Amino acid sequence: MHRITKVIVSRLNMIDNLDLKLDEKISSTGKFKNEGYHDDPYLRALITKHENIPTRIYKSATEGSKAIAGEVAGIIRQKEANREKCVIGLVAGSAPTEVYAELIRMHREEGLSFKNVIIFAAVEYYPINPGALQSFERSLRDKFLKHIDIPEQNIVSLNVAAGQEEVYEFCRNVEMKIERLGGIDIQILGIGPTGHIALNEPGSAANSLTRLVSLDDITRTIAASDFLGKDDVPRKAITLGIKTIMQSKKVRLIAWGEGKASILKRAIEGDMIEDVPASLLQKHPDTRVIMDAAAAAKLTRVETPWLIDSVIWDDRLVRKATVWLCQKLGKPILKLTDRDYTDNGMGDLLTERGTAYQINIQVFNELQHTITGWPGGKPNADDTHRPERKLPFPKRVLIFSPHPDDDVISMGGTMLRLVDHGHDVHMAYQVSGNLAVSDSDVLRYLDFVHDYSAMVEGEDTTTLEQEHDRIREFIKNKKHDTIDLPQVRTIKGLIRMGEAKAACRYANVKDRNVHFLMMPFYETGGVEKKPLGIEDVKIVADIIREVKPHQIYAAGDLSDPHGTHRVCLDAIFAAIEELKSEAWMNDCWVWLYRGAWQEWDIHQIEMAVPISPDELMRKRNAIFKHQSQKDGAMFLGSDSREFWQRSEERNRGTARTYNELGMAEYEAFEAFVRYEF
Numbered sequence: 001m002h003r004i005t006k007v008i009v010s011r012l013n014m015i016d017n018l019d020l021k022l023d024e025k026i027s028s029t030g031k032f033k034n035e036g037y038h039d040d041p042y043l044r045a046l047i048t049k050h051e052n053i054p055t056r057i058y059k060s061a062t063e064g065s066k067a068i069a070g071e072v073a074g075i076i077r078q079k080e081a082n083r084e085k086c087v088i089g090l091v092a093g094s095a096p097t098e099v100y101a102e103l104i105r106m107h108r109e110e111g112l113s114f115k116n117v118i119i120f121a122a123v124e125y126y127p128i129n130p131g132a133l134q135s136f137e138r139s140l141r142d143k144f145l146k147h148i149d150i151p152e153q154n155i156v157s158l159n160v161a162a163g164q165e166e167v168y169e170f171c172r173n174v175e176m177k178i179e180r181l182g183g184i185d186i187q188i189l190g191i192g193p194t195g196h197i198a199l200n201e202p203g204s205a206a207n208s209l210t211r212l213v214s215l216d217d218i219t220r221t222i223a224a225s226d227f228l229g230k231d232d233v234p235r236k237a238i239t240l241g242i243k244t245i246m247q248s249k250k251v252r253l254i255a256w257g258e259g260k261a262s263i264l265k266r267a268i269e270g271d272m273i274e275d276v277p278a279s280l281l282q283k284h285p286d287t288r289v290i291m292d293a294a295a296a297a298k299l300t301r302v303e304t305p306w307l308i309d310s311v312i313w314d315d316r317l318v319r320k321a322t323v324w325l326c327q328k329l330g331k332p333i334l335k336l337t338d339r340d341y342t343d344n345g346m347g348d349l350l351t352e353r354g355t356a357y358q359i360n361i362q363v364f365n366e367l368q369h370t371i372t373g374w375p376g377g378k379p380n381a382d383d384t385h386r387p388e389r390k391l392p393f394p395k396r397v398l399i400f401s402p403h404p405d406d407d408v409i410s411m412g413g414t415m416l417r418l419v420d421h422g423h424d425v426h427m428a429y430q431v432s433g434n435l436a437v438s439d440s441d442v443l444r445y446l447d448f449v450h451d452y453s454a455m456v457e458g459e460d461t462t463t464l465e466q467e468h469d470r471i472r473e474f475i476k477n478k479k480h481d482t483i484d485l486p487q488v489r490t491i492k493g494l495i496r497m498g499e500a501k502a503a504c505r506y507a508n509v510k511d512r513n514v515h516f517l518m519m520p521f522y523e524t525g526g527v528e529k530k531p532l533g534i535e536d537v538k539i540v541a542d543i544i545r546e547v548k549p550h551q552i553y554a555a556g557d558l559s560d561p562h563g564t565h566r567v568c569l570d571a572i573f574a575a576i577e578e579l580k581s582e583a584w585m586n587d588c589w590v591w592l593y594r595g596a597w598q599e600w601d602i603h604q605i606e607m608a609v610p611i612s613p614d615e616l617m618r619k620r621n622a623i624f625k626h627q628s629q630k631d632g633a634m635f636l637g638s639d640s641r642e643f644w645q646r647s648e649e650r651n652r653g654t655a656r657t658y659n660e661l662g663m664a665e666y667e668a669f670e671a672f673v674r675y676e677f
Helices: 003-027 041-047 061-081 097-110 136-143 164-180 217-223 242-246 258-269 277-283 315-329 338-343 347-353 356-368 406-420 439-455 462-476 486-506 534-547 564-579 583-587 613-624 643-660
Strands: 055-058 086-090 117-121 123-126 186-189 211-214 236-239 250-255 287-292 396-401 424-429 514-516 551-555 589-593 607-611 668-675
Touching: 055 061, 061 086, 061 097, 061 186, 061 250, 061 287, 097 136, 117 136, 117 164, 123 136, 164 211, 164 236, 242 277, 250 277, 258 277, 258 287, 315 338, 315 347, 315 356, 315 643, 338 347, 338 356, 347 356, 396 406, 396 534, 406 424, 406 551, 406 589, 406 607, 406 613, 406 643, 406 668, 424 486, 424 534, 439 462, 439 486, 462 486, 486 514, 486 613, 534 564, 551 564, 564 589, 607 613, 607 643, 613 643, 643 668
Parallel strands: 055 287, 086 117, 086 186, 186 250, 250 287, 396 424, 396 551, 424 514, 551 589
Antiparallel strands: 123 236, 211 236, 589 668, 607 668
């Protein structure tokens, strides 16, 4: 393996370990006293009694992906030994990316051959050019097929140029091919936010075969970012049917991240209904769901393990269980009684920790101590029970923002407070965010520069005229699968940069303290990004070393649709790991914020900064400086509300929950979890 590749792999393995440390801190899943349940069939049946599909929870997506790849490789080799064809059904998308990467590694380093493999693609938009950036066929080829030795004739794509009247016959032929080959040996699937498998949307019949389907509005809304606009998303797709999938010998459904947790609970623990197509897998004889701890967060054995069996009660799990009990009963913490605990499966907690009164006081105080109006620490005050140190004061603060607006969306109130308190606040914008700027904004700014230049007397505008005409012509003829010209991407990046500068000026952040990192992994021109590289980590490490901050704030909001937040956080973790041996890092604390896509659960929060009504309005004004992201931004995901609306609702919701638990009533809260390296 090349030396640079080895370094990158080593870094990525290190990041996995760092993510595990973070997951262990924030998941608060608890441990069963009978830890042997993994090997004991009786205990495992007890622990998983609510689950109607066998599940395997892995510590990380990497570990789970390697397990699936190993199983696929085993089937291929067994079929090869028997001189049989191995038939595999595959999906594109982000979920199986690491599975494909591991299979490619096994092909290159262990001699795994795919010459005896026949692959059926599970989905494709209709109609779409097979070479289009958004084509599932292209994605599957780019991520996997072109890196292995599979014969071209062994790849069965669902991309078809036929008219709708001929699609039926095409789909019928696909079914006949699968039948002639003896069925699919293993089908790899992801799960959509509505519970769709392949592209069998809610309401799909259990006996449905490969066919042309109409896409659910939520599916099209989520796909809009890939097509840079919902209007360009195809309204139809071709998909393997539910019956087709159910006839596979093995089915492996992959799910990573908190964004999948709610729908997985419905699919695995809920009723078997066509409105949640994935739930129909409950009747398949060899289905398994492979997930990480974040995706498993809503399963009963993870969310409320004390309802299943005896658990080891640490302080974090006590807080989680007590908050759950309050929310279930609609009571504040200090009104919970012994009877409340015993009637709701928490009697052993009383046995271990004493009376309800004692537990209530402990949890109440813990939550009370998370609240502070001084996120940078309060000088001349007792900081024994405060989330932040009083010294040094003022502090050097480095706020990382993945995109140019995540800072104000997620922690704008805290950012304003830190500046108001006199701290030396630095902003580090990690990527340009140019993908999220519309072509109409480019034309608006281009016209402004062009018209202004024409007004400047004696200015030679020949070159500008040519560039202006070239860009306008490009945008006029641009297709939805066309990568922008470098000049267009530059203009879009400058628009985002200008908006970020405007928000920082509004917050009184010093001009010299605003840094644009332009991490290379992002700059592909398309929605699909490059893997995290050495240069990305170096850029982040350099700015940390330059500022030498006492506080780092970073986005722990990992449910963004295209993974940019995750990569940006991984880069920060890797940089911190490199720098942590330097003496000045002993004074550096790292706080993780959320807000654009989700919020920390109450039991996870370690610092809650109250935001007054006036401060919430100031935060909104700072968000409004990002004008290109208002009025229908491209990357809204399945939530059609604008980012400022989501942010305010989450901030108010956190305050409302604190109030319902018995704390003082505030307008809003921004919440943080500390990452200890």
